[in-house]
Amino acid sequence: MAHRIQPLFDANPSAGTGDLGDLPEWDLSDLYTAEDAPELLRDLDWLESACASFAEDYEGKLADLDADGMLECTLRNERIDMVAGRIMSFAGLRYYQNTMDAERAKFMSDLQDRLTRYTTPLVFFTLELNRLPDDHLDALFAENSDLARYKPVFDRIRAMKPYQLSDEMEKFLHDMGVVGDAWERLFDETIAGLKFDVDGEEKGIEETLNLLSEQDRSKREAGARALGETFTKNVKTFARVHNTQAKEKEVMDRWRGMPTPQTGRHLANHVEPEVVEALRNAVVDAYPRLSHRYYKLKAKWLGLETMEVWDRNAPLPMETERKIAWPEAEKIVMDAYGDFDPRMAELAEPFFSKGWIDAGVKQGKAPGAFAHPTVTDAHPYVLLNYLGKPRDVMTLAHELGHGVHQRLAAGQGEMLSSTPLTLAETASVFGEMLTFQKMLSGAKDDNERKVMLAGKVEDMINTVVRQIAFYDFECKLHEARRGGELTPDDINALWMSVQAESLGPVFDYMPGYETFWAYIPHFVHTPFYVYAYAFGDGLVNALYAAYQEQPEGFQDKYFDMLKAGGSKHHKELLAPFGLDASDPKFWDKGLSMIEGFIDQLEAME
Structure with missing residues (x-):
């Protein structure tokens, strides 16, 4: 599948002001040294050919693989996942450092398009896997303990089995994923670009939200009213984003036959609806x-x-x-x-x-806080908006x-x-x-x-x-x-x-x-x-x-x-x-x- 960076922004970010010492910034060179780094270009070339050869070697043939063959197939799929994840982590993290930078936004969008194109031939993998009988897979797991280690992954993929569409439709939806991403980017860029008039002074969203936890009640009120005023002015844009995203989800869920809008999330979370x-x-x-x-x-x-x-x-x-x-x-x-x-x-x-933390508040930087795991052969990166x-x-x-x-x-x-x-x-x-x-x-x-x-x-x-x-x-x-x-x-x-x-x-x-x-x-x-x-x-x-x-x-x-x-x-x-x-x-x-x-x-x- 194509990797779309999904930073999990944590709730209730807060902030303050003052001399806070030397705030760290990310060093993304552990992923790639630059957007035109030879290693990045090499990985993109590798990914394109790896996806094509994977499809050529395995499409229509999963049912014929023995346990060793299924393990090799799984490991190749995992390697593709890792390289795609590294590329999109680098592009995404650069973007979240400054969502107002058009070059960074274009770089991320262009890479997402390329990765979606490269990985579309891989859509068959989960679809074909879900057509295999349970006892066939169980026999393969019993035969090879290294393959059996991946059973939880197969179980999660197969949880989607009742909601799977035709191969052609799944490929179409995979390609259309970048359109949904565009609405997410519109949201991110709108939020990062908002200006709030607080007693005649223009502030960004982080600084304005911070006022809600000020000791001085009049400052808190000024912050809250500024937030309400700016959100109200922009509410049509946000309503459009929410309407579109919710409608897209409703269409997807209806086609897949999912009983509730929450079903997909519960399946992804590997948690039973009754527990939630x-x-x-x-x-x-x-x-x-x-x-x-x-x-x-x-x-x-x-x-x-x-x-x-x-x-x-x-x-x-x-x-x-x-x-x-x-x-x-x-x-x-x-x-x-x-x-x-x-x-x-x-x-x-x-x-x-x-350099695994980016702490300071900066113009255009994504608000809130998150930890992004990137890929398992690198390390996570933490984003904060630290103000003391x-x-x-x-x-x-x-x-x-x-x-x-x-x-x-x-x-x-x-x-x-x-x-x-x-x-x-x-x-x-x-x-x-x-x-x-x-x-x-x-x-x-x-x-x-x-x-x-x-x-x-x-x-x-x-x-x-x-x-x-x-x-x-x-x-x-x-x-x-x-x-x-x-x-x-x-x-x-x-x-x-x-x-x-x-x-x-x-x-x-x-x-x-x-x-x-x-x-x-x-x-x-x-x-x-x-x-x-x-x-x-x-x-x-x-x-x-x-x-x-x-x-x-x-x-x-x-x-x-x-x-x-x-x-x-x-x-x-x-x-x-x-x-x-x-x-x-x-x-x-x-x-x-x-x-x-x-x-x-x-x-x-």
């Missing part, structure tokens, strides 16, 4: 015990009867506006990782010393967790390293929890402890409550789009219906807030991704409780889980810890950790 439903229901049922209760408490701290949306991420009145310079942020996270296990700090260290707030330190801990996970899983090889989204957030959220506990243990007094606990509760609400509300919004959006074109007002109304339910009665909503769905990249890049955050948070809360109850031997089991990458199902991965995500009580255990923190905050009143 149990998670969703547990969180929605907990809204009154979590977000409604916490925000009522926060309104009291802020001395407000009702809160406006610009108060949601406000610092507490007793919070100091401390900026954390980059060297200190690095030390905090590295110490937290090292205290848990020196191996973890060792895996994280090269990110700081070898405590939450930025948590974002660093989060993305480094992804990076450590990706490095450990790389040992599985290209096809088995990729972790389903439901488990992809495990190491990142665990890394955050380690960093939080480290910072909490160093709190100087009750005041500082209270501020840190409140910050953690807010992050957890943002990760669990907000993301499940986002998931419900997407479910409603895709369902409504099946009935016809949605106006901006239609989409706004869907957004507000989940906001009021999830945030609770203490909030008022300013005019313009109804458009805040417009800037969230997950809805465009990876529909229904957002539940993975809540899944990851709930899972990590349960894991961390297991660590506290029985620390003996936990680290080795934890490392084994990360090393497994995508080679095992979540049931197998959680079994050594005595956990089972299909048990509805499992989610209550995770949510009770958030409740426990709110209990502590109430007790401090």
